[in-house]
Amino acid sequence: MIRLSKSVVGTEEVEAITKVLLQDGYLGMGKEVDLFEEEIANYLGVKRSSVVCVSSGTAALHLAVQAVARQGDEVLVPSFTFISSFQAISASGATPVACNIYKDSLTIDIEHAESRITNRTKAIMPVHYASNPVNLEKIYRLAAKYKLRVIEDAAHCFGCSYQSSKIGSFGDIICFSFDGIKNITSGEGGAIITSDEKIQSLVKDARLLGIMSDTEKRFSGKRSWDFEVVDQGYRYHMSNIFAAIGREQLKKLDTVFAPTRIKLATIYKELLCKNSSIAIPVTEKKAYIVPHIFPIRILNGKRDEIKQYLEANGVQTGIHYKPNHLLSLYSDKKTKLDVTEEIYKEILTLPLHPDLKEEDIYYVSELINRYLGYTD
Structure with missing residues (x-):
């Protein structure tokens, strides 16, 4: 049987996992995740602080939407996408507004999306379907015109470039997936890329159940015991096991x-x-x-x-x-x-x-x- 898709891993990934299991002794979010984020940042050519790894591409989208939208807000999104895009929006309390696609590229129809904008619209989520980042200038012009945030669903797009710049190296909020069959995998996982320091802080805390400033302690092998929580969070952090796989895949x-x-x-x-x-x-x-x-x-x-x-x-x-x-x-x-x-x-x-x-x-x-x- 010729398979539609599959994970492609080798001895390097096995050895990386074994090291985490038998030598490091800590399987949760720690140094491996820290290193994976740093290596992604270096690959994309962005600041280290711009990269936040999470447990899945869906988690990345969810936290990104939660960071910019609230209950009752609306997010424009093509209907022609995996369910994760819509679930991420509705899980945040916002409403996904289904938009048409262009017949040639199968990506969001910008004119139709503009016709669906209301006073509740807070963001647009273009989906780079089949790794195809289309009309980015037009999308960002539309967002600027109506003061919308742009959350790029780039689940298919890691390693791709637009005008010689890697997807994730520019733009507002970019979300990647590293699940088992993507361009690189970490087993399960995803990442949020943004230069917005406020969004960075929000998603870093939210991936760790909303515990404020817990990321730095995790990366140093510690935990927060006397902590504060002011926003809804989730158990969305990436594990050292998954990060170890992702680091080898990135190479x-x-x-x-x-x-x-x-x-x-x-x-x-x-x-x-x-x-x-x-x-x-x-x-x-x-x-x-x-x-x-x-x-x-x-x-x-x-x-x-x-x-x-x-x-x-x-x-x-x-x-x-x-x-x-x-x-x-x-x-x-x-x-x-x-x-x-x-x-x-x-x-x-x-x-x-x-x-x-x-x-x-x-x-x-x-x-x-x-x-x-x-x-x-």
């Missing part, structure tokens, strides 16, 4: 993971781009993209047939994603997102991870082209 990103993902995605494009029954999302020309997933659109109504055909021939596929406004929790009968709903019926994600071989990509592409009656 491999630019030398192994990124080149492999880019090469495999390029082969897919070359083999599928001439098939008139397929549309490949348009990527941002100003960006350097390390693809986390490889979605295509099946334009002839045969998406489900092809999915079943590929599964029958040993190829896993996915559907990224079911629009959130179609879920019961976020259902809004007044909201009709025609483009989003059309794309949902067409989208199919093909296998992509660094353990795939080039012959796997040729095999998958040949199956698709053959089923659709395309021959080069």
Whole structure:
């Protein structure tokens, strides 16, 4: 079976975990997390204080929203995203406002988002779908016009760049995911990147149950016993075990993971781009993209047939994603997102991870082209 996605780890990660387990003797948040944050900061070229590691990408989004929005506030977000984006907003007491997407890039439709702004709108959450950071200048101009915070859901985008600057090295609040199948993994984990010192302080405390200034003590191997709490917090800190994995993964990103993902995605494009029954999302020309997933659109109504055909021939596929406004929790009968709903019926994600071989990509592409009656 050719897997859709998988974690790719080696002896280096095993040895790093073993060191934490057998030598360091402390598994919670401590020195390894401190070092991982420092190394991420160095990689992105930002101040050390700008990086806050947490237990997941969802936790990163949740804390970011909580830091800028309150009960009853609204956050603009594309409906075409994983549920974590919406859950992070609603968990903060704010309301996710579902926005349409552009048909070509599958990213937030800025004009539609602007039409949904009210006096309760506090932030916009663009999702860099399939590692594609599109229209960032327009998004930030919109935010400036209406005095909104920008929370970039960059879960797919670690290692990517925009106008030669790494995602996370600029902008307002950027949230990454390091779960098992992302561009790098820490097993589970995520990070918030921001130069806003107030936000830094809020999220650092909130990840440790709201205990004020506990981060510094944890990093020095101590705990706060006589402490103060003034804001809602959560048990969202990253562990030393996860940070140890992430540190080893970060070393491999630019030398192994990124080149492999880019090469495999390029082969897919070359083999599928001439098939008139397929549309490949348009990527941002100003960006350097390390693809986390490889979605295509099946334009002839045969998406489900092809999915079943590929599964029958040993190829896993996915559907990224079911629009959130179609879920019961976020259902809004007044909201009709025609483009989003059309794309949902067409989208199919093909296998992509660094353990795939080039012959796997040729095999998958040949199956698709053959089923659709395309021959080069």
